[in-house]
Each structure stands twice: as structure tokens, then as C-alpha cells.
Amino acid sequence: MSSIASVRIHASQFPENVRCDLLESLRTRRVNHKFHYDSVRQTQKWLALHQAYSPTRNDADCRSVYEKSFEAAAQIKTKNVHVIGLGCGGGQKDTRLLKLLKTSGKEVFYTPCDVSLAMVLTARQTARAVVPEKNCFPLVCDLVTAGDLPRIIWAGRRVGDPNISGTAARRPSQNDARLLTFFGMIPNFEPRQILPKLASLIRPKDFLLFSANLAPGKNYAAGVKKVLPQYDNPLTRDWLMTFLLDLGIEYSDGKLRFKIETDSASGLKRIVTGFHFTRPCRIEVENEAFAFRAGEAIRLFFSYRYTPERVRKVLTRHGLEVCEQWIAKSGEEGVFLCNRRSRREEAHSPS
Numbered sequence: 001m002s003s004i005a006s007v008r009i010h011a012s013q014f015p016e017n018v019r020c021d022l023l024e025s026l027r028t029r030r031v032n033h034k035f036h037y038d039s040v041r042q043t044q045k046w047l048a049l050h051q052a053y054s055p056t057r058n059d060a061d062c063r064s065v066y067e068k069s070f071e072a073a074a075q076i077k078t079k080n081v082h083v084i085g086l087g088c089g090g091g092q093k094d095t096r097l098l099k100l101l102k103t104s105g106k107e108v109f110y111t112p113c114d115v116s117l118a119m120v121l122t123a124r125q126t127a128r129a130v131v132p133e134k135n136c137f138p139l140v141c142d143l144v145t146a147g148d149l150p151r152i153i154w155a156g157r158r159v160g161d162p163n164i165s166g167t168a169a170r171r172p173s174q175n176d177a178r179l180l181t182f183f184g185m186i187p188n189f190e191p192r193q194i195l196p197k198l199a200s201l202i203r204p205k206d207f208l209l210f211s212a213n214l215a216p217g218k219n220y221a222a223g224v225k226k227v228l229p230q231y232d233n234p235l236t237r238d239w240l241m242t243f244l245l246d247l248g249i250e251y252s253d254g255k256l257r258f259k260i261e262t263d264s265a266s267g268l269k270r271i272v273t274g275f276h277f278t279r280p281c282r283i284e285v286e287n288e289a290f291a292f293r294a295g296e297a298i299r300l301f302f303s304y305r306y307t308p309e310r311v312r313k314v315l316t317r318h319g320l321e322v323c324e325q326w327i328a329k330s331g332e333e334g335v336f337l338c339n340r341r342s343r344r345e346e347a348h349s350p351s
């Protein structure tokens with residue numbers, strides 16, 4: 001294995017753009033969640049947290065829900081399949097999918113795509129046992145701000161480009177099936193912001209595997225209340241505080257609080273984590289000063305909880321149709337296999 005990794009970095013994650021996004025987060029007191037995955041330390045903390053609490057790691061039934069969705073996706077007819085992991089994280093789920101596709105006799109290509117370089121490199125490494133280096137095209141980008149992503153994702157590398165290990169890179173062709181994954185992403189974005197971007201990446205013959213954290217049970221509000229304690233634990237607190245500590249804010253400057261909010265436009269409920277200052281605090285970032293008063297709060301994180309019906313509704317509104325769904329017995333997580341609705345269906349859609 002070469003000691004060099006070839007990674008494409010989109011301008012959306014060039015330092016000057018990341019700097020603007022950071023200043024915007026501090027000015028608005030609403031932290032863009034991408035800043036919780038920025039450094040190697042934050043990535044390691046999130047991976048440890050995920051290992052400890054994620055139902056896909058610790059709940060056999062939830063794991064089997066993903067496996068069933070992978071089996072359904074592996075029915076894709078073409079010989080070659082290009083998996084594009086949007087917000088790939090450590091790439092564990094994508095790799096299980098790639099493994100299944102490979103054992104079904106497909107040639108697999110993989111584009112691990114994430115805002116965090118450390119995550120992309122981790123996903124590339126996780127997938128290595130299944131995807132040869134010449135078939136892997138790591139990409140760092142911000143899914144929200146990279147407007148030309150449909151073209152970039154398609155481009156891969158040019159046929160015949162030598163890759164780092166010296167062998168010619170194999171690039172997926174127009175005829176290869178594309179399977180995009182969007183696992184555990186939707187809770188942390190405003191749906192009206194991310195779903196048009198996601199929909200623009202899905203071509204008519206593509207498939208999308210989409211997973212969401214759900215509110216269990218028949219009563220939506222009670223379901224969200226039930227899962228609230230899952231967010232308030234020492235590993236999550238430590239992970240979320242890293243952003244503030246790195247800026248010079250201290251634990252003793254305030255308190256982390258977790259609460260439930262309802263978005264008035266969509267009616268969706270989310271769990272919100274805020275840091276509430278108990279004493280005045282002043283920090284300087286990139287020559288700009290930020291002063292926080294006692295009693296003021298900065299929103300660090302939010303996580304929307306959906307129901308299967310709410311998932312289908314928001315996807316439909318953006319031209320995506322759920323073909324099949326698998327819901328964990330706990331009712332807390334679901335995986336949805338989707339594709340683009342035909343223009344005829346969209347024209348007749350009530351939404």
C-alpha cells in the first residue's frame with residue numbers, strides 16, 4: 001500500500017471559505033455542525049461516541065435493518081456499481097454495503113465524500129479491504145455550499161490517470177449504476193437547505209439509501225421526549241465542547257443544556273444543545289472579537305427526529321420517492337431506498 005493518499009478537495013473546504021463559515025457561526029450564535037468534525041481530535045471523539053452509542057453498532061436488530069437495505073440495493077442489475085458516500089463519516093456502513101455488492105459479483109467503485117478530511121481518510125482506510133485503491137476517489141467538500149457537486153462527483157478521475165500506486169485509475173463509466181448513501185445526515189441539516197442539494201445529485205437511474213433517526217411510537221412528541229436522554233451523556237458533551245474549548249471558551253464559562261424545539265415552518269421536532277454562558281466571555285478569532293454576555297447562549301448542535309411518514313413527505317417534496325423502507329423494532333432508526341420520481345409523478349404530486 002502506498003504511503004500517499006490522493007484526495008480531491010473542493011473549494012468549499014478551502015481555508016478562506018471555512019474561515020467565513022466559522023465567523024458566520026460565531027456571529028449568528030448558531031454553530032454549523034460541520035465544525036464538530038473539523039480536527040483529527042474531534043473526528044476521533046465522534047468515532048468513539050458513535051462506537052459507544054450508535055444503534056447500528058450496538059443493536060443487532062438495527063444492524064439487520066441496514067443489512068436488509070443493502071441486500072435490496074445489491075439487486076442492481078449492472079456489473080459495476082459506484083457507491084458515493086455523502087457525509088461518509090468513518091465509512092463503516094458504506095463498507096458493509098460495498099462488501100455485499102462485491103460478494104454479489106459486482107466491480108465496486110467508491111467515492112467517500114465528507115466535509116472532514118480526517119473522516120474521508122478514515123472511510124478510505126475502512127473500505128480498503130473491499131475496494132482497490134485504484135477504484136477509490138476520496139472527496140472533501142461541503143455538501144451545502146459546493147454548487148457544482150453534481151459535475152464534480154461525476155468526474156472522478158480521468159481514464160488512464162496514473163494513481164498513486166502507479167497503476168492506471170479505473171473510472172466508473174456513464175453506464176455504471178450509482179448508489180448514493182446519505183446515512184445519519186438528515187437530522188443535522190435544515191431539510192429545506194440540504195434536500196434540494198441531495199436531489200440535484202440523484203440522476204433518473206440512480207438509487208439513494210437514506211437513513212434517519214426516528215421518534216419511536218405513535219405519539220410524535222412523546223417519542224422525541226423518550227430519546228432526549230440519549231443525547232445528554234459524557235461522550236457527547238465532551239465531543240461538542242471541543243469546538244468551544246479550541247476557541248478558548250472554558251467549561252466554567254457556562255453550562256450545556258439539551259432541550260426539544262419544534263420548527264414552526266415544518267412542524268418537525270429537534271433536540272437542541274446550547275451552551276449557556278453564566279459569566280461574560282470574550283474570544284478573538286481571525287482578528288475578530290466575539291463577546292458573550294452572561295445569560296446569552298450559543299446553539300452548538302441540533303438533531304431532528306422524524307417518523308417514517310415525515311421522511312417520505314419531505315423526500316417527496318424534493319422529487320424523491322421511497323421504494324422500500326426498513327424500520328428498526330425500537331422505532332428509533334429507519335433506512336429508506338429511494339429514487340427520483342418521474343416527471344409525470346412530480347407533475348401530479350399534491351405537494
Ligand SMILES: C[S@@+](CC[C@H](N)C(=O)[O-])C[C@H]1O[C@@H](n2cnc3c(N)ncnc32)[C@H](O)[C@@H]1O
Pocket residue numbers: 033034037086087088089090091092093113114115116119141142143144182183184185
Ligand atoms: C452523524 S455523522 C454520519 C456519518 C456516517 N454517514 C454514518 O452514518 O456513520 C455526520 C457526518 O457528516 C459530515 N458533515 C457534516 N456537515 C457536512 C457538510 N456540510 N458537508 C459534508 N459532510 C458534512 C461530518 O463530517 C460527519 O462525518
